[in-house]
Amino acid sequence: MTFKVYKSSPMPFQGQKRRFINQFIEVIKKNPSKIYVDLFGGSGLLSHVTKSVYPDAKVVFNDYDNFSQRLANIPKTNQLLNDLRTLNIDIKRGEKLNATQRERVLQRINEENGYVDYITLSSSLLFAMQYVKSFDELSKSTMYNKIKMTPYSAVNYLQGIEVVRDDYRKIYETYKSHPDVVFLIDPPYLSTDCSSYENYWRLKDYLDVMLCLYENSYVYFTSNKSNIVELCEWIESNTGGLNPFSGATTQTMRVAPSYNSSFTDMMIYKFV
Numbered sequence: 001m002t003f004k005v006y007k008s009s010p011m012p013f014q015g016q017k018r019r020f021i022n023q024f025i026e027v028i029k030k031n032p033s034k035i036y037v038d039l040f041g042g043s044g045l046l047s048h049v050t051k052s053v054y055p056d057a058k059v060v061f062n063d064y065d066n067f068s069q070r071l072a073n074i075p076k077t078n079q080l081l082n083d084l085r086t087l088n089i090d091i092k093r094g095e096k097l098n099a100t101q102r103e104r105v106l107q108r109i110n111e112e113n114g115y116v117d118y119i120t121l122s123s124s125l126l127f128a129m130q131y132v133k134s135f136d137e138l139s140k141s142t143m144y145n146k147i148k149m150t151p152y153s154a155v156n157y158l159q160g161i162e163v164v165r166d167d168y169r170k171i172y173e174t175y176k177s178h179p180d181v182v183f184l185i186d187p188p189y190l191s192t193d194c195s196s197y198e199n200y201w202r203l204k205d206y207l208d209v210m211l212c213l214y215e216n217s218y219v220y221f222t223s224n225k226s227n228i229v230e231l232c233e234w235i236e237s238n239t240g241g242l243n244p245f246s247g248a249t250t251q252t253m254r255v256a257p258s259y260n261s262s263f264t265d266m267m268i269y270k271f272v
């Protein structure tokens with residue numbers, strides 16, 4: 001039986017590695033291994049494509065944000081979005097909701113019992129890149145009619161993947177001595193908006209991740225905004241400290257979120 005391969009997260013997820021996915025697939029295809037550990041799993045996209053390339057490999061997805069819960073609630077989320085679509089039937093796509101329209105949308109959301117996927121609601125109703133986590137926050141936001149026309153679906157997305165949920169340091173400790181392990185390391189970006197993540201990342205947190213790059217094979221993601229590669233090179237040249245990126249290969253991609261801003265996303269990998 002063949003399964004659909006997703007090249008982007010089946011549900012909205014800020015920071016997913018959608019843009020790098022084809023390059024990532026090429027890199028892991030050239031460097032086969034038996035075990036892959038996705039330390040900062042996010043939407044699980046890297047775990048998903050890795051499992052599709054190597055169905056027999058062990059793939060561990062660190063589901064720190066409980067993305068699986070969002071997947072498990074897709075039918076409930078689809079039902080809610082369907083009702084909101086009906087309420088907004090006369091509003092053009094992208095148009096701002098007036099006070100009455102907002103009120104009836106909020107009223108319908110308030111009727112939900114149990115789990116509500118606020119990230120998906122944010123991407124359906126709020127300005128681009130704006131995310132809320134609660135009804136209270138949502139009720140203070142300006143809303144737009146951005147609900148996707150088709151229902152969400154994620155059939156077999158995490159099929160055969162081992163799902164764990166813990167701080168990346170603990171997961172790293174568990175697997176670091178395995179001879180065939182490849183760590184997939186995509187930490188939250190420094191100095192970017194992490195409002196939909198579970199916590200906020202400072203420089204020290206970001207540097208601590210470097211400790212996972214010294215002994216094992218890895219595919220690491222960063223951007224030139226973090227200046228981390230430059231910092232490691234400086235430390236190596238001026239202090240003789242070890243540069244975790246020495247001997248690694250870098251692939252880059254220019255990203256332009258708006259017409260007057262751009263940065264470079266990087267995928268850095270080393271197989272030992």
Ligand SMILES: C[S@@+](CC[C@H](N)C(=O)[O-])C[C@H]1O[C@@H](n2cnc3c(N)ncnc32)[C@H](O)[C@@H]1O
Binds near residue numbers: 039062166186187
């Ligand atoms: C850039 S995102 C990863 C995106 C993922 N590669 C994808 O394609 O969807 C970084 C993730 O790390 C998570 N995170 C934050 N602190 C963490 C920690 N201490 N341990 C593990 N994951 C953490 C964030 O919540 C976020 O989901």
